[in-house]
Structures are given as C-alpha cells and as structure tokens.
Amino acid sequence: MKTESGGDISWVTDKLRETQDSEFLIFKGQTFTYDDLLTRISFFQKELEQNGIREGECVALIGDYSPNAIFLLMTLLLNRNIVVPLSNESREKHLDMFEDAKVNQIIEINENDSWTLREGSESAAHPLLDDLRERGESGIIIFTSGTSGKSKASVLSAGRLLEKYKTAKRKPLRTLIFLKLDHIGGINTLFAILFNGGTIVTSDSRTPESVYQAVDKHAVQVLPATPTFLNMLLMSKADAGYNLSSLRLITYGTEPMPQSTLRGIHRLFPDVRLKQTYGLTELGIFSTKSKDSQSTWMKVGGAGTETKITGGTLWVRSESAMLGYLNAPSPFDEDGWYDTGDQVETDGEYIRILGRKSEIINVGGEKVFPAEVESVFLEIPNVRDVLITGRKNPITGEIVAAEAVLEKEEDIKSFRKRAVAHCRQKLQPYQIPQIISVTDRKLSNDRFKKIRNV
Known part of the structure; x- marks a missing residue:
C-alpha cells in the first residue's frame, strides 16, 4: 500500500496476528478469536474480488457490530476502499447519504449477520475522493449527527486514524461497544479494542437492561456511553439483580455531561473510574485526562494534537483531521485549525465544556x-x-x-x-x-x- 501522510495500513494484519489466540468478539453467545478475524479477512478478500469490488470504490456498509460487519469493514480498508459505515436507524436518510458519499457499492448486513451486495451509482469524481485514490489510501466517510442541522459527509484517511494504534500496547480489556458503527466514537472504540488485543462485547440492544445483562454475563470491564444514556441508566433503576463488579471504567462524551448525572453515576458505581472523552467527526478522538471521576474538567491533547482557546471557544489542529466535507465547504482555516464551536472554561491545563456556541x-x-x-x-x-x-x-x-x-x-x-x-x-x-x-x-x-x- 502506498504511503503518504500516515496512509499506510499494511501493518494491520501483523498487528492482529500478535493476539491471534485471544478472544476478539462475543456476539449473541458466540465467541470469535483474532485468528477467526484473520481467516475471515482472507475469505472476504476473495469475495470482494469475485464480486468485482475494486480498490478505490466507495462502499456503503450498513449494519451493526456483527461478525461479518467487522470482517467486511477491515477487509474493505485493507482493499483500499473508501468505506461509508451506516446504521439501520438512519435508513430514511440513506438515499441522500449514498448520493453525498458517491457510493458505488452497497453491502447490507441483516440481524442474522447475512450480507447482501447491490450496486450504487456510477463512479462520481470528487477532489477529496480522487486524492485518496491517487495516493492508494483507504478512507472512511462518516456523517455528522445532524443534531443542529444537515448531516455533513466527512472524509477521513483510514491511515491517519489508525496511525496511533500502530504501536499500541495498552492492557487488553473487555469492552461493551455502544456507540454505533456510523459514529466516530464507535469506530474509535472498535479500533482501540482491536489493536490492543481486547475483546468486543455486544449487547442484544441499547437499553439499560440489555447493557447490564451483557456486563454481568461477559464480565465487561469498560462501558463507553453518552451522558444521555447514562441518565437513562440512572432513571431505569434496572441494576438490581445484576453483578456489575467487573466494571472498571465508564467513559462518556459526544455532548456536555450534566453535573447531576455525573454525581448520580458516581453514586451508582462508586468503585468505577469515570472518564470524559473528547472528539469530533471532523478530527477524530483525542487523548483526555479527567481531573477526577466527579469532575467535568479535563485535559485534551496528546501526540499529533494542538489546542488553543480563542474568544472562549476551543480550536483544534490534529494530524488525524478529516480531508474535508463532500457536501459542504472546508471548515479549516488557512493554518489547519478547526473551530469546534465548543465554549469552554479554563483552569490551568484543564478545560470544561459549557456547550456549543450555536446552542x-x-x-x-x-x-x-x-x-x-x-x-x-x-x-x-x-x-x-x-x-x-x-x-x-x-x-x-x-x-x-x-x-x-x-x-x-x-x-x-x-x-x-x-x-x-x-x-x-x-x-x-x-x-x-x-x-x-x-x-x-x-x-x-x-x-x-x-x-x-x-
């Protein structure tokens, strides 16, 4: 694979092979190892070739974290495709998303993990996609949530996103994967688990009862979630009867955390570390450090990331930043800085997010x-x-x-x-x-x- 600006991902299979005997996925009572993942990647590489999916094509992948969805995602990236992960819940927007993302092929995975392939549109040129193809890089197109307007199609270099995992050596943990495949936080969680040799645990649904059941049954150690869902956990009072003692870490992000919710979660899980995460579709997910489990103050940064505060708003420049939007003007200034729109307070090296400027x-x-x-x-x-x-x-x-x-x-x-x-x-x-x-x-x-x- 051609390399430029961190675009090379030829190291991926060797990295996965380091933990080939370990469990990589627990799905509906079935357990898969990293060796199974490597075997299925080889299988799907032949399937892509037989079905005429060429490198550089944009391929929509509709599904959740089922075995075949993960197998196909990794295979498509290794095949130098540009992958558009989509969820079933956004189905009413799919036609517009196919058009915005210039989708050539559509792979759909149903609840039984069976997959089907159908053609999308003819290849359509776009400078950002052409740039990836010319460099021989795989890419990922992620749509913003659209909570404050139209969803924008962000084009990310898979190589840039994966670069930080090349030498990853964190302790492997069992993580319940919560944020969906079409979310930058979900993709980041998936990669963090895979390249640290951890185990992905899925729940039957994203309800408090189902999540508690998965934590109990599979000794989940890490639960990534959103403040909204953590409030749902509190309101459900559904924890009774479940053994949740395996939990070590709950991470939260994507929106400001109400202090009352944070206090409630700390009371519910007094021995669990609570950590705020930070990232955006346009920039990827950054390294953070919370002041403590009851604080919404955090440090944001890490290798390849710079931050500054201008007019009370957080600006970020990141090596993992997207190339741009397919359906909107570039939001970066001439020096590569991105206005997050997040209003913040500062306390030395720590910041506290107050909310979006637009809100x-x-x-x-x-x-x-x-x-x-x-x-x-x-x-x-x-x-x-x-x-x-x-x-x-x-x-x-x-x-x-x-x-x-x-x-x-x-x-x-x-x-x-x-x-x-x-x-x-x-x-x-x-x-x-x-x-x-x-x-x-x-x-x-x-x-x-x-x-x-x-």
Whole structure:
C-alpha cells in the first residue's frame, strides 16, 4: 500500500496476528478469536474480488457490530476502499447519504449477520475522493449527527486514524461497544479494542437492561456511553439483580455531561473510574485526562494534537483531521485549525465544556448554557429527561424553555410550580425556564444525543 501522510495500513494484519489466540468478539453467545478475524479477512478478500469490488470504490456498509460487519469493514480498508459505515436507524436518510458519499457499492448486513451486495451509482469524481485514490489510501466517510442541522459527509484517511494504534500496547480489556458503527466514537472504540488485543462485547440492544445483562454475563470491564444514556441508566433503576463488579471504567462524551448525572453515576458505581472523552467527526478522538471521576474538567491533547482557546471557544489542529466535507465547504482555516464551536472554561491545563456556541441561549445579553439548566432540572423528582432550548422573545431576545419527560403522570400546574421553585434555589433568574412543557416524545436521536434543532 502506498504511503503518504500516515496512509499506510499494511501493518494491520501483523498487528492482529500478535493476539491471534485471544478472544476478539462475543456476539449473541458466540465467541470469535483474532485468528477467526484473520481467516475471515482472507475469505472476504476473495469475495470482494469475485464480486468485482475494486480498490478505490466507495462502499456503503450498513449494519451493526456483527461478525461479518467487522470482517467486511477491515477487509474493505485493507482493499483500499473508501468505506461509508451506516446504521439501520438512519435508513430514511440513506438515499441522500449514498448520493453525498458517491457510493458505488452497497453491502447490507441483516440481524442474522447475512450480507447482501447491490450496486450504487456510477463512479462520481470528487477532489477529496480522487486524492485518496491517487495516493492508494483507504478512507472512511462518516456523517455528522445532524443534531443542529444537515448531516455533513466527512472524509477521513483510514491511515491517519489508525496511525496511533500502530504501536499500541495498552492492557487488553473487555469492552461493551455502544456507540454505533456510523459514529466516530464507535469506530474509535472498535479500533482501540482491536489493536490492543481486547475483546468486543455486544449487547442484544441499547437499553439499560440489555447493557447490564451483557456486563454481568461477559464480565465487561469498560462501558463507553453518552451522558444521555447514562441518565437513562440512572432513571431505569434496572441494576438490581445484576453483578456489575467487573466494571472498571465508564467513559462518556459526544455532548456536555450534566453535573447531576455525573454525581448520580458516581453514586451508582462508586468503585468505577469515570472518564470524559473528547472528539469530533471532523478530527477524530483525542487523548483526555479527567481531573477526577466527579469532575467535568479535563485535559485534551496528546501526540499529533494542538489546542488553543480563542474568544472562549476551543480550536483544534490534529494530524488525524478529516480531508474535508463532500457536501459542504472546508471548515479549516488557512493554518489547519478547526473551530469546534465548543465554549469552554479554563483552569490551568484543564478545560470544561459549557456547550456549543450555536446552542447558547441569549437572555437579555446573558448567556445560558442548556446543559447547566438541564443538570438542575434533572434533580427534580419525577423528571426522567429534559431538553432545554431558547425561544424568541420581543423583550429579552430569547427566553429559556424546558421540555420534560416525566416518570409518571402529574398535574402540569403542580409540576411547573415544583420545577420553578427548585430552579430558583440553583439558578440565576435569567436561567430559569419561562416555558415548561411535558412531553412523551424522545428527546435524543439514535446516537443517544440530545436533539436541539427542533
């Protein structure tokens, strides 16, 4: 494989061979070793050739973390394809995604792990894809979550993403893989497990009960999740009856962590280390260090990553950054810096993420960060979940609105009175929601991240 800017991944099979006798995957009661992975990669290399999938083609891979999905992902990357991982939950967007990503072939894997292949469109030129092909590199196209607008197609060099794992030597752990295959956090977790010789554990579904069951049954040591899902764990009270003593580490990221949720998870798992992660689809996932398990302060950086704070916003320059978007202008400045849009506070080397600049609610010139208000609201008895947004107001510009999901039915007037009384004890007057409504709709998307573009 041709190499440029970290594009060479010919080392991958040798790295996997180092742990060939170890368990690499537990899926629906079946266990697969790294030797099985290598054997199936060889099998699928022949299948790709027989089915006419040429190097450089864009191939959509629709599925979850089943054996064949992982086998095919690794085979396609080694075949120098540009892979577009997609989930079944985003199916209504697939046609647009196929078009944006210039997909030539579509591989779909069903719940029984059977796979089918169908043709996409004819090869379509795009400078970013042509660049990868000319360098003989494999790539990954990941769509942003679109929680605050249209999903953008980010083109990443597989070689750049994998470079940090080339000499990885962390202790192999059993990790429940939670974030989906179409998410940069999910892809990062998958690679981190594989190239450290760890074991991927899958759950039957992404529900608190199913996750607890998998932790108990397979002695899971690491649980990567989102703040939204960790709040679901707290609200479910489903931990009773499960042996969760194997858990050593819970990581969380993708959105700001409400302090009340973090405190609750620490009380639920007092002996488990809690670590905040940080990354973006456009940049990859970075090395982080939390101040402690009860703190949302963290250090962000690591080899190949630079950070700076400009106007209270975090900017990052990274060697693993994407090449650009297929369906939007490049977001990088002329020196390669990326504005994350995350407003932060600083304390020496540590930063604390307050929220996205685009999500700030401006109440008469005062900044309100939704996560801060949500944290207080989640302390209110009978509140299962809440979404804080801004509503236009002719006097103050915006006011704060709260949309709550309740544990059980309650008189709305009584609930509003309780909620306002609680908020008055914890928040400044301009932060207190002026509009409080109750809903039974889902407040997060299929990536377990709050939907704020409603």
